[in-house]
Amino acid sequence: MQITVKIKLEPTKEQESLLQATTKEYIRLVNQMVADFVKSDAPLKYTSKTVIAELPSAVKNQAIKDARSVFKKYKKNVYTNARLKPEDQREVRVPILKKPVAIWNNQNYSLKENILSFPVLIADKSKRIEVKAVLTDYQREQLNGKLGSLRITQKSGKYIAQIAVKIDEKQSETSNKIMGVDLGLKNPAVAIVEGGKTKFVGNGRQAKFIRRKHRSVRRKLGKLKKLKAIKKRHDKEQRWMKDQDHKISRQIVNFAKENQVAVIHMERLTNIRNTAKTSRKNEKNLHPWSFYRLTKYIEYKATLVGIKVEYVNPEYTSQKCPKCGKHNKAKDRKYVCGCGFKAHRDRVGAMNIISATVADGVV
Template sequence: MEQTVKIKLLPTKEQEYHLINISREYIKTVNTLVADMVQAEKILKLSSKDVHVSMPSAVKNQAIRDAKSVYRKVKKLKRVPILKKSVCIWNNQNYKIKESVIEFPVYINGKSKRIAVKAILTEYQHNLLKNQLGILRITKKSNKWIAQIAVKIPGPTQNNSDIVMGVDLGLKVPAVAVTSTGKTRFFGNGRQNKYIRRKFKSQRRELGKSKKLNAIRKLNDKETLWMKDKDHKISRTLVDFAIKNNVSVIRLEKLSNIRNTARTSRKNEKNLHTWSFYRLAQYIEYKAKLAGIKVEYVDPKYTSQICPMCGKRNHTKDRKYQCSCGFKTHRDRVAGINIINAPVIDGVA
């Protein structure tokens, strides 16, 4: 089973200069080799010695492999594709990852030399990179350098128990999980999330008065990274909770229309429109699948209002849910219970 780990790089100005050069040279080389093969009407047998460009031998060989792959697609496409986006690729024998640094060779003053570029890695990414590594692909997206590393991980063993877990996503409590056996756990701290968002907003306002646009962009990146890290940690602990309780299926609300249907007050409206429920759901889904746990999406309609005991719809006061039949509990826990039994989208529960 293969997964791609995306890592943000922080190259120095000198390193960025070398990355720009080798990326442009790489894509130019691939296009040239494809054109040569089209003219010859066959895949050419080439080695690094046949390719006279300013790149390390290992990168030349990778460019040859990529050119052959593109040429094989030419007959299906019935046209010669021209690659435009600058990129460079190294195989797994030509780069190393040391803590928060990625080392790989580039071409400097006519010689192949290794550079060590600082990388921002989460704990989860560090753990993934302990598995068998594939190719390293470096490209620039929206003025950010991104490393993409293919990782081969052991395939999961599918859990065949009959235990289902419903997960309710929200603002005050980012995630609440309830199992069909009655186990409940709350994940994340909504108050802390809102505090951090207000802090970043205040800092942006001050920087905006000084018209420090670059500083604002860096602050936005920092905030996004913080939010992603929180979502990764919540999803990781949530899936670990599912594994511990032998859960075979995790059910989530279908979030395509959450901004119209979510339970929120006016003071939480801004947070609702900036917090990524979808990203957290995606993180939960792919971590669950890696653990052999199936993920299903259900209709979110009235999940926080219907009484799990008698089926009556009730409006809640703050976080407390109480029904005339005597059932009472935390509102988000009610949603989790109802999600377990809600109709599955694209199927029947």
């Protein structure tokens, strides 16, 4: 599997100036080539020699690949849109890169100790610069795999290096235990292991309060037309949500390890926004909450420790009685069946997910 390791860079003022020029020139070049492709309605045969840009040849080649990838995605969107009914069609805009970024392939950079070395253009010549990198022990451990491309971008005034790493998936040496994980709003995640051991993870009320608070502040800022402050507030909310997803997924995987779980079952979430119970009370909380991101975090962390993740058909998982198989609707969070079985609604969902049919495809 492939993971991305994010590393903070500490460039000198001179290096920062070079990085700023390189990343801006990179997106300018990609946007220019995409515009050329759209105009000709085909990816032109550009090479590092025919492309004019203040970038090293290796970086030019990567920009050409990125431009072709962006154009391919654009054409796919155009084709998909054309197949829709006229009333459902919408304008397909040409993607434009805005945030400065530059990419080097794995043959054009090196990372030794705390030094990241890669080529930039200095006085019309390609020269390597050595930038100080801040690495933790955990990051060093992640970088033991096969290194892929290097992506440098700027975030909040700081330069971040993102390195793709291909690592070998560990084989589970545990038993054949299966664990079911039910995701929701009031209880972000409920995990249950075969045998009944259960863990409720996350605080849905806290998450709802935080989102409501940010939404209220953005509404006030909107009336004052402070657009930058609104974006800053939105980014702050997203960072908090991502942090919560990381913490929840870590607890889920640790719980699986503690109970020697070999496979984690989760619901296939393709139509979760259509199937999840939505009311006026939770409608605004359902869409911002990234079920997909949380499942991917769980899958990523589980794979690293040798635990397999499978997605199952979510049909009736919250209604089916785990004991007798009858279908009942829970009242609030309490599930009661005529056979005498009683449990928390989300726990019932997690129990049924364990034995649910594995679905084709992914999330």
